[in-house]
Amino acid sequence: MASAERQILPVNSMFAEPAIDAVRRDDGAIILRSRTPLAAAARCSGEWLEHWARSVPDRTFLAERRGDGWTGLTYGETRAQVRAAAAWMLAQGLGPDRPLxxxxxxxxxxxxxxxxAQHVGVPVSAISPxxxxxxxxxxxxxxxxxxxxPGAIFVAQRAPFAPALSAxxxxxxxxxxxxxxDGTSAVPLQSLIATTPGPEVDRAFAAVTPDTVAKLLFTSGSTGQPKxxxxxxxxxxxSQQAKAQLWTFLRxxxxxxxxxxxxxxxxTFGANHNFNLVLSQGGSLYIDGGKPAPGLFDTSxxxxxxxxxxxxxxxxxxxDMLIAALKTDDDLRQQFFSGVRCxxxxAAALPQNL
Structure with missing residues (x-):
């Protein structure tokens, strides 16, 4: 026999009040189910972009460091480039069976x-560099x-990827x-975003459904070839609709x-969770060219x-590396905690000392 019990956990002002049913089974397993229904989600990721491009076209969506400053795209600019590149992909025959x-x-x-790619039903596969x-x-x-x-393969710079492309x-x-x-050995990115989109982009976007394949994310391959x-x-x-209902402070x-x-x-952490969180909530993503590795964390x-x-x-x-820096840099510590709310x-367990 399995017994059911209802639990209400303490309220946290930043997050939704958890309301769950817990079913304890005789084998020791505890099955948790939320009593809060999931609200209707967007049809596709493109709906997020369309919404924010209409409502806050001048808000920064994406930015990356170039030299001493940041350069970026607003939501309106992003939508324009996305539609242009999507038109090029459709003209090249990319589709469900020919991904990017x-x-x-x-x-x-x-x-x-x-x-x-996602805007017009072309699956995209980001492969670890x-x-x-x-x-x-x-x-x-x-x-x-x-x-x-694939129907198309993108590299930011051709020279570093030349051996891989040859292979x-x-x-x-x-x-x-x-x-x-340069237009000879590869199609320049600029030519894609210079494409003039037509009604074919609107038709393809309208045809995207919740069941359309958006991405093909590869496993690590630790047990054989990546899948x-x-x-x-x-x-x-x-996933983002659930996050929005749970992390109420986002609103x-x-x-x-x-x-x-x-x-x-x-x-999935960086892409489906972080990137899509920003896009679904109309936020701004500053792309960090650093990472937690020797010689690179200074950039972060x-x-x-x-x-x-x-x-x-x-x-x-x-x-681990951030805490070491915050302990010794008063200005960075005060600035960081002046804005960070969460x-x-x-990716791994957090040691108790952290």
């Missing part, structure tokens, strides 16, 4: 192309490309897009949440001195 593969790390260009830049045999990258059969050249029929493309995990539009939008952040984030979009600290996030995401190693970690 992105080999480069987080960037504004990466975001625009990924959103463009390590498979291209650190591998010597590119075996796992080759396996991924064989599986995807997969015979395995695909994709068009190579390069952020620095492509299907992410539908519904999986992304309902109270004027101008939407601000994050300064390095977590890679080839993984410089970015935190420049922009104060309202939510800070990281992995345990990142918090700190969130994932």
């Amino acid at each position: 593969a992105i080999l480069s790390d987080n960037s504004i260009a990466h975001a625009v192309l990924a959103l463009a 390590a498979y291209s830049l650190m591998s010597t045999d590119h075996e796992k990258l080759r396996a991924m490309i064989r599986l995807l059969d 997969i050249e015979s395995l695909h029929r994709a068009t190579i897009i390069a952020g620095d493309g 492509a995990v299907i992410n539908t539009q519904r999986m992304m939008t309902t 109270e952040v004027e101008g939407g949440p601000v994050i300064v984030d390095w977590l890679p979009w080839s993984h 600290l410089a970015n935190l001195r420049s922009k104060v996030p309202t939510i800070y995401f990281n992995v345990p190693r990142g918090f 700190i969130f970690y994932a």
Whole structure:
């Protein structure tokens, strides 16, 4: 026999009041179910972009560090570039069976192309740059490309990815897009965002359903070749709808949440959780070119001195390095805690000392 009990946990002003049913089974398992129904979610991620581009077109959505300052795109500018790139993809025959593969790390260009693909029903697969830049045999990258059969492959800069592109050249029929493309060996990114979108983009966007495949995210490959995990539009939008209902403080952040984030979009934490959180809430994402590694975390600290996030995401190693910096830098500590309302970690257990 299983017994049922109802629990009301203490109210927290930043979060929804938990209201759950707990069913204790004879085998010791406890099944928890929320009594709060999930409200209707967006049809697709493109609806978020369309909404914010209409309501706050001049608000910064994406920004990245260039030199001593930040350069970015507003919601209105992002929508314009997304529609243009989407028109190019449709003209090139990309679709459900011919996805977009992105080999480069987080960037504004990466975001625009990924959103463009999702906008018109083209699955996008962001592949960790390590498979291209650190591998010597590119075996796992080759396996991924064989599986995807992409219609287009994007790299931010052609030269660093030249060995990887050479290794997969015979395995695909994709068009190579390069952020620095010269128009001969690769299509320049600029030509995509210069495309004039027509009614075909509107038709394709209207045809996207919650069951449309939005992404193919690869597993780590620790038990063999990486496997492509299907992410539908519904999986992304309902997850963010649940987050919005639980993290009620998100609605109270004027101008939407601000994050300064390095977590890679080839993984669900950085992409489906962090990126989509900002997009769904109309916030601003400052792309951090650093990471919690020797010689790179100084970049993250410089970015935190420049922009104060309202939510800070990281992995345990990142918090270990951040705490060391906060203990010795009074200005950074005061600035950081002046704006941060929520700190969130994932990817591994957080040691008790942190």
